[in-house]
Amino acid sequence: MKREHITRKEFLAAGLVTASLIGIGGVGFAARQASATYVRPPGISDNEDFISRCNRCQRCMQVCPYNIISPISLGRNIVGVGTPELNFTLGYCDFCMLCTEVCPTGALRSGTETEKNIGVAKVVHDACVAWDWTGCTVCADECPVEDAIWLDEQGRPVVDDSLCDGCGYCEHVCPSFSLRAYDSSVETKGIIVVSRESGAAHRSGAIDGDTVQQERYRKGSAGS
Numbered sequence: 001m002k003r004e005h006i007t008r009k010e011f012l013a014a015g016l017v018t019a020s021l022i023g024i025g026g027v028g029f030a031a032r033q034a035s036a037t038y039v040r041p042p043g044i045s046d047n048e049d050f051i052s053r054c055n056r057c058q059r060c061m062q063v064c065p066y067n068i069i070s071p072i073s074l075g076r077n078i079v080g081v082g083t084p085e086l087n088f089t090l091g092y093c094d095f096c097m098l099c100t101e102v103c104p105t106g107a108l109r110s111g112t113e114t115e116k117n118i119g120v121a122k123v124v125h126d127a128c129v130a131w132d133w134t135g136c137t138v139c140a141d142e143c144p145v146e147d148a149i150w151l152d153e154q155g156r157p158v159v160d161d162s163l164c165d166g167c168g169y170c171e172h173v174c175p176s177f178s179l180r181a182y183d184s185s186v187e188t189k190g191i192i193v194v195s196r197e198s199g200a201a202h203r204s205g206a207i208d209g210d211t212v213q214q215e216r217y218r219k220g221s222a223g224s
Contacts, residue, residue, distance in 0.1 A: 033079035036217045037195035039086045039119045039166065041069055042093065043100040043108035047197060047219075053107035056082035060099035060108060066091030068168070069099065086118070088168035088193065093118060095167070119166025119193045121149070121159045123206040128190030129179050130156045131206070136179065139170035139191050149191075157191065158205075166193045187212055 034051045041060055044050040061069040061084055068091050074081045086093060095116055100108040121139075129136040134155045143149040148163040149170060176190035187209045194200045199220025200211060 030079050033077050035197075035219045036077055036080060037198035037201075037219050038072065038077075038080070038083075038217060039168075039193055039195050040114070041084055041086060041099040041108055042095055042097065042115050042118050043103070043110065043112055044114050045112050047195070050107050051080055051083060053105045054083045055105050055107075057104060058082075058084075059102040059104065060084050063098045063102050065096065065098070066093070068093065086168060086193075088171040090172075092167050092169040092172045095165075117165045117196070119168075119195050120161050120164045120201050121166065121170050121191050121193050122200055122203070122212075123157050123159060123191050124187045124189065124209055124212055125156075125206040126208050127176050127180075127187040128157065128206070129176050130190070132180075136175065136190075138173055138175055142173045143170055156206075159191075161201075166196070168193045192216075 034048050037047060040047070040050060041064075056071070058071065061071065068086050068088060069084045070087050071082045072080050072085055077083075084099075097110070097115070100110055100115075103109065123131075125131045130151075137151060137155070137157075139157050140149045140151050144167065145163055145165060148160050148165075149157050150160070152158050170191045171189050171193050174189045174191050177188040180186070192212065194216050197219055199215030199218045200207060202220045203211060203215070
């Protein structure tokens with residue numbers, strides 16, 4: 001997969017747009033964009049603090065041994081453009097902490113709650129093969145954290161939120177897309193990692209694709 005980079009032109013354009021929005025009363029919009037709950041590299045305090053500290057230098061992306069850190073595009077988030085998020089297409093996070101070592105601003109740093117816990121896996125039941133046909137146990141078999149993913153009496157994966165550290169290995173190895181007929185309305189993975197600040201994270205048990213679309217990046221709370 002080709003590594004993405006944000007250009008200087010994109011970064012300056014985002015700054016101008018953000019300033020314009022604030023100038024015309026778009027403070028609420030800017031705040032919502034700043035609080036968007038992306039799965040970040042380990043070592044952030046919270047998304048708002050991270051946005052305020054990150055200078056978009058991309059050193060964390062360059063040092064990641066698995067190339068799983070990529071910049072957020074202008075089209076996805078004006079305020080957060082160029083800041084890093086984790087993409088588990090190529091691998092997973094083993095918490096090597098190289099990204100925190102090279103971060104020059106303290107946006108990624110040691111001593112935060114996310115240093116060893118970057119998110120939580122959620123089973124997407126309308127995309128998970130085990131929920132439709134049974135028989136797939138890949139995520140439970142491959143999870144590197146003992147008992148973080150187990151199978152219920154019907155052979156369907158269940159995530160223990162208290163044990164999962166959001167490493168992304170389950171999402172990386174999930175074979176859902178290759179095992180089912182293509183359907184653009186269904187998530188390509190039967191299990192995904194979301195930020196613990198997200199609305200999706202506060203949903204109990206397995207969730208559906210619509211919930212993923214609506215709440216994956218929206219800040220939520222218990223009872224969302």
